[in-house]
Amino acid sequence: MSFKLEGPVLEGELVRLEPLDHRHAPDLAVAAEEDRSSYGFTLVPAAAEVGRYIDGHLARAATGMLAPYAQVAKSSGRAVGVTAYWEPRLWLSEDRLSAVEVGFTWLATSAQGTGLNVESKLLLFRNAFENWGVARVDLKTDARNRRSRAAIEKVGARFEGVLRNWSQSWAPGEDGRLRDSAIYSIIATEWPDCRSMLEERLTRALERREPRLLREDAQGMPADTV
Numbered sequence: 001m002s003f004k005l006e007g008p009v010l011e012g013e014l015v016r017l018e019p020l021d022h023r024h025a026p027d028l029a030v031a032a033e034e035d036r037s038s039y040g041f042t043l044v045p046a047a048a049e050v051g052r053y054i055d056g057h058l059a060r061a062a063t064g065m066l067a068p069y070a071q072v073a074k075s076s077g078r079a080v081g082v083t084a085y086w087e088p089r090l091w092l093s094e095d096r097l098s099a100v101e102v103g104f105t106w107l108a109t110s111a112q113g114t115g116l117n118v119e120s121k122l123l124l125f126r127n128a129f130e131n132w133g134v135a136r137v138d139l140k141t142d143a144r145n146r147r148s149r150a151a152i153e154k155v156g157a158r159f160e161g162v163l164r165n166w167s168q169s170w171a172p173g174e175d176g177r178l179r180d181s182a183i184y185s186i187i188a189t190e191w192p193d194c195r196s197m198l199e200e201r202l203t204r205a206l207e208r209r210e211p212r213l214l215r216e217d218a219q220g221m222p223a224d225t226v
Contacts, residue, residue: 003064003088003090003096003097004064005061005064005065005066005067005085005086005088005100006067007019007067007069007084007085007127008127008131010069010123010124011074011123012074012119012120012122012123012202013074013119013202013206014073014074014075014114014115014116014119014202014205014206014209015071015072015073015074015116015119015120015123016072016074017069017071017072017083017120017123017124018069018070018072018079019067019068019069019070020054020057020058020061020068020069020070020082020084021054021070022051022054024054024070024072024079025050025051025054027078027079027080028045028050028053028054028070028079028081028082029047029048029050030047030078030108031078031079031080031081031107031108032044032045032046032047032050032106032108033046033047034108034109034110035109037109038109038112038147039106040145040171040172041141041142041144041145041148041169041170041171042106042145042148042170043104043106044106057082057084057104060086064088065086065087065088066084066085066086066104067084067085068082068084068104069082069083069084070082071083071107071111071116071120073111073116080107080108080110080111080116081106081107081108081111081116082105082106083102083103083104083105083106083120083124084102084103084104084105085101085102085124086100086101086103086104087100087101087103087138088100096133097128097132097133097134098134098135098136099134099135099136099137099138100128100132100134100137100138101137101138101139101140102121102124102125102128102137102138102139103139105117105120114205115202115205115206115208115209117151117155118155118198118201118202118205119198119202119205121155121198122195122198122199122202124137125137125155125186125191125194125195125198126195129188129191134188135187135188136185136186136187136188137157137185137186138183138184138185139152139157139183139184139185140163140166140167140181140182140183140184141181141182142169142170142171142179142180142181142182143162143179143180143181143182144171144179144180145182149182149184152184153184154201155194155198156186156190156193156194156197156198157184157185157186158184158185158186158190159182159183159184160183160184160185161182161183162180162181162182162183163180163181163182163183164180165178165179165180166178166179166180166181167181
């Protein structure tokens with residue numbers, strides 16, 4: 001098989017998803033240290049670890065099994081998080097995707113709840129379903145991670161069950177331990193409704209941002225916060 005998972009640049013109103021590179025390291029080091037209280041079950045590097053973290057993602061990308069992205073806030077041009085396509089599955093006897101997972105996602109605290117995650121998911125799902133023609137997109141998280149599970153459900157994915165001892169735990173102090181993973185999915189027949197829901201959520205996020213940005217411009221403040 002010659003297939004290699006490679007994600008194109010994906011651009012929206014709030015966020016641009018760029019293939020992850022070491023040029024994003026300085027921004028990600030700042031983003032990762034804003035407030036780490038929401039990262040209890042998520043693999044997020046400390047500032048000093050960002051270089052090794054990117055090396056690890058690029059090594060996985062070289063195998064063709066991961067396509068990592070920096071999430072770049074368009075208002076500032078700064079990388080504020082990471083996400084990825086990974087674990088591609090192909091149709092039997094065809095060098096073509098049947099399914100892919102969206103994962104390895106984290107955002108700086110200041111970017112959470114701003115619409116960036118909604119638009120990132122819209123861009124990733126739309127590319128997977130409409131350009132790659134997948135039948136299914138997977139999302140997984142630590143079964144204990146209520147915050148992540150709620151966020152996954154809000155982007156339209158359906159809960160399918162818990163896979164016991166599915167993968168290594170990323171929780172602090174749990175090196176070498178396995179975690180139970182809650183698995184969610186969106187299938188192709190559900191995508192049109194999911195897309196409409198995400199577009200509506202994005203529209204509301206943009207409407208909420210506009211008055212604030214106009215006020216900041218009027219006060220002579222930089223309108224580049226997220």
